[in-house]
Amino acid sequence: MQETGNNIDPMEWEKIGSYNVQEAGEHIYGRIKSNSHEKVIYIGGWAEFGASTVIRYVAALLRTRRTVPELCFDRIIFLDCSKWKNRRAMQREIIRELKLDHAVMTILDKQDEEDDFKGIDESSRNEMDSVSQVIDQTLSASKFVMFFLNGSDNEIDVGLFGIPRFATYGDNIMLWTFTRSSLTTHQHNKKAGELRYTHVYWELLRIEPLLPFGASALCGLVHQHAATIVDHGLGMQDINPTMIAECFLYGLFLCYNFHVATKLDWLSHASNYWICDAIIKGDRARDISNTVHGEIIWECDASLIDWVLKNNMQYIKPPFLVVKDDDVYKEGPYRWISITTRNMEISGLKTIPATTSSLFLAFERFNHSSVLSNGLFENSSNLGVLVLCSCAFNFASPPFLRCQSLRFLGLNHCTTSKIGEEENHNHTEWSWLYNLLVLDLRYTDWDEILSDEKISLMKNITELNIEGVRCWQYTTQLQGWLPNLQRLRIIRSTCPWMTSNDVDDSFIDKTCMEILDLSGNSYINTLPASLSKAISLQMLVLDGCNGMENIVALGRLPSSLRCFSFDGYGPASQRTLTIELPPKHFRPSTAEDEKDFRTSKISLEGCTELDNLFVRGLNNLVELDLSGTAIKILDFKTMVVQVPSLKRLFLIGCKHLRAIISLDVTSLELICIDTRARISRPRPSIDTYKGFRLQFHAIVVDARISYSLKKLLLPSPDLVRVPIGDIYFNIHITSSPRVYDWVAQFEETNNEKFDHYDQGSLQQLIPAGKYIDVLSMVEDPPMQAFPQPPATKLDRHMEIAEGSCYVESGLERELGLLMEIVESLHLHDVLIHATIRNDICMWNYLRWCRVERCPKLDTIFPSRCYGFSTLQTLWASDLLMARQIWSKGSPYSSFENLQHLHLQSCPRLQFMIPVCGSSFPCLETLHIIRCGDLVHIFEPNRWYPEDILSAIGLSKEMISLYPKEIISAGVLFPKLTIIHLHDLPKLQQICKVKMVAPALESIRIRGCWSLRGLPSVAACAQGEKKPAVEIEKDVWDALEWDAGHCPDHFEAPVHSRYYKKKLPRVSFLRYHTIESIFALLVLHPSCIQLVTDHFLALPR
DSSP: OEEETTEEEOOEEEEEEOSSHHHHHHHHHHHHHTTOSOOEEEEEEBTTBSHHHHHHHHHHHHHHTTTSGGGOOSEEEEEEEOSOOOHHHHHHHHHHHHTOOHHHHHHHHHHHHHHHHHTOOGGGOOOOHHHHHHHHHHHTTOOEEEEEEEOSSSOOOGGGGTOOOOOTTSSOEEEEEEOOSSEEEOSOOGGGGGOSSOSEEEEEEOSSSSSSOOHHHHHHHHHHHHHHHHHHSTTOTTSOHHHHHHHHHHHHHHHTTHHHHHTSOGGGGHHHHHHHTTSSOSTTHHHHHHHHHHHOOEEEOHHHHHHHHHHHGGGSSSOEEEEETTOOOOOOOOSEEEEEESSSSOTTOOSOOTTOOEEEEEEOOTTOOEEOOGGGGTTOTTOOEEEEESEEEOTTSOTTTTOTTOOEEEEESOEEOSTTTTSOOOGGGGGGGGGOOEEEEESOOOOGGGSHHHHTTOSSOOEEEEESSOOGGGGGGOTTSOTTOOEEEEESOOSOOOOSHHHHTTTTTOTTOOEEEOTTOTTOOSOOGGGGGOTTOOEEEOTTOTTOOOEEOTTTSOTTOOEEEEETTOOOSSOOSSSOOOOGGGSOSSOSSOOOOOOOEEEOTTOTTOOEEEEEOOTTOOEEEOTTOOOSEEETTTTEEOOTTOOEEEEETOTTOOEEESOOTTSOOEEEEEOSTTOOOOOOOGGGSTTOSEEEEEEESBGGGHHHHHHHHSOOSSSOOOOGGGEEEEEEEOOOTTOOOOSGGGHHHHHHHHHHHHHHHHHHHSOSOTTHHHHHHHSSOOSOOOOOOOOOOOSEEEEEOTTOBSHHHHHTTHHHHHHTTOSEEEEESOOOSBSSOSSOEEESSOOEEEEEOOTTOOEEEOTTEEEOTTOOEEEEEOOTTOOEEEOTTOOOBOOTTOOEEEEEOOTTOOEEEEEOSSBOTTOOEEEEESOTTOOEEEEEOOOOOHHHHHHTTOOHHHHHHTTHHHHHHOEEOTTOOEEEEESOTTOOEEESSOEEOTTOOEEEEESOTTOOOOOBOOOOOTTOOOOEEEOOHHHHHHOOOBTTBOGGGSOOOBOOSOOOOOOOTTOOOOHHHHHHHHHHHHHOTTHHHHHHHHHHTSOO
């Protein structure tokens, strides 16, 4: 489509006559040179076939002819997005093609990492506007032509990626096509009529006759596509493109005949065929074959390709023959032959040609096998691949004994016959087994082929597949044989599992085995212990093994395991040759039958390389342990599905873990997560904390995993959640190896260790006080006694500590939301500015809060935090930059349960707590030490929104008077009994307004030289004990009193033996004072600084 203003003009459609890629390329080149108004051009190819090859050819042609004036483009951009991942991956390709600064790519890397933690699906990740802006700035002043291979399902508006718009009057041009890294043929592309941003559609056709292509064109396109794979494939630049082209044609040869007719997954063996047919040779054959297998995908219109092959088969090189049903076999030097028939015999077929290297023969007759003649293979010395379906031959003397080049033998539903029994064959005639690489037996009960005598000859076999027969009896024969075995599949066994030492020892010497597939074996109840010796094992498949009890990897599976599959629905329809689990479309959509799976526990602990698994339909699975694995994202929509009885989930030592998606926790009772590396800790027992439906333990290093934790613990619109009151959780965000109290019975011991460490760290990081040792010699014991911090973790506990990362960004989002439901909070040794940022936070559950050694913390509870009705204890220490505990602009907060307020070593603290009500009804102790800038501890809050005041029940009259009522009547502290204030030189008032403390018992004040008032206490009756006061005489004398508040309401103050004396201004030290100071210096040299500080503090 062409957009003009708000109108959309119809897309033009043209048919271009051309026989081959070169001719089509020259025609398109001429059109580009003519500088027409067509700027966005879709290349349809020959019935969608070869379009990407033509585009590659035109791109190469332009690069060689850039000197032509009409084609002087500043840039020629080629975007190969045929292997479509997502829109962001396309933007990456643009960055690579434009060779932009690495910092631009880093933006996408960071966003991808962020999206991992958010659990955003790979396919949903879009381009980034900031990167699009850089791309636009790079290209806006350039004249360019862009070639684009679009592997997605939709037309792409490239303007959203930063590519300047292709105006019809401009110089920039784009040629593009749909492609999926495959050879695609279709009569018509349905998407063509839906194109919105394309100006013209060019479809390529032959001139005579008007058909898409003939044999020469087909082969030419295949060779061109093969050359492209060689040019762009990793490590394939030295490969002959003809070899790759033959691999393409081989797939075409099989795709719409043998594999469709037999409805079996023999096509999954494609990479094996290429090697066994000797198309791909050499030491790198396996690697090259796997790479090519990922590149060759045929998506074809069956009727179209059938017409092409039927009319051009004799012209295609290498020659191959496809025979169907009633077709008559015609002799010829065929390299590949595929025969499918419903007849008992094949008309015209006597012997297989000597030139044939692959033969696929299937008799499509149910419950009846056609007998093969003994002479059928007498000339087949070059035969490398042989697949027989529903054939009968003498198993003791098979007709292909003389096929010495045979490397792949596949038998499906084959039976034995008596033909050839009279012939005597010696052992040497089975020597063809020595060259055999792949043996695939499906529902073919051929015991002799796996006898000790025969299996000893299979020195080079790399793959053994046995399906639908008495499979397990063969495993006892594996030990000591098949030294190069890489892939073993024993599927749908019909005999019971044998538990014996022979079976357990079967895998001791299978050090090369990479894939083990035991799907459909109902009789297996345990894994052989010798599997741990298979040190190269990377994929284990147990689909449909309903007899399996517990799967415990520790001691039975090697650490090399990367992929694990246990599908209760049964085996996949197709196998995979590479280390990849079967995709969704290969798996059964429904369970095969109503099997009751016995498996209650799956533990893959110790499989350190495991990064992919699929578990589905295990109705009795109670425990899943993935500890120590390399799982990055655990998705309960695509990886662990339909496990209704799951109660315990362990992810301990999963250092790569970033997200847990769509986990329904309603049935779960215990979740343990630890993202620190190499952590192995005891598992807690479900009975440890009674009365909770869910117990959740997490120790994570990266705070961004809180995206997942929040979805697990907080209500969500898409998932049912456990009520907050029914959840116990203990969340630590740290990398410290000291945190390990998983088990309740260890909690007390661990708390002692942590407290001891914290106190030790405190003494190391922050001095406990200057000259304490000296002061203890010359005065009363210093007021350094400070209440122990709260240590008992409550039912919903969170700790954020050293070694954590992305805490501050997490506090702005999901981590901050999690904090709203915690009952106890401990922050220490982290570089954050506030506990919560930006969003409003309602602290309705917090009961104690402990904050220490956070050197950048400015405010513990910022202005948008409110609630605190459950808070009982606040303990803060060593906050070097903190200016306030609660922000002065905080909305209404009720401190009705606050009992203990303890602060020490916050030298820049100016303000502590806002007075938001007329009473602190539960406050009992107030300890504040070494907060040098603190002026007032309590100050009236000056931010009182009317809606909040109304919500707490205040009438309009009260609201109009607020906070005047506080100022006049004072703030009541009915339970406050102890006040300890030390080293607060700027403190003027404990409370900026009148403070009433009728229950006050003790007040100790030291170093508060600016203090001018004490809490108001009532006069005591005869015999009642007055509040005890310990204070310097200078400070006591400077206190201010009023009519209802006088010194007589307190006990006579106790003054310390050492305090600074007031000296006359400009007076000189007398001799005895100097003598005393000299004696003090002799007593302890460190007093030099003390004396200096003393004189600096003298009044001027």
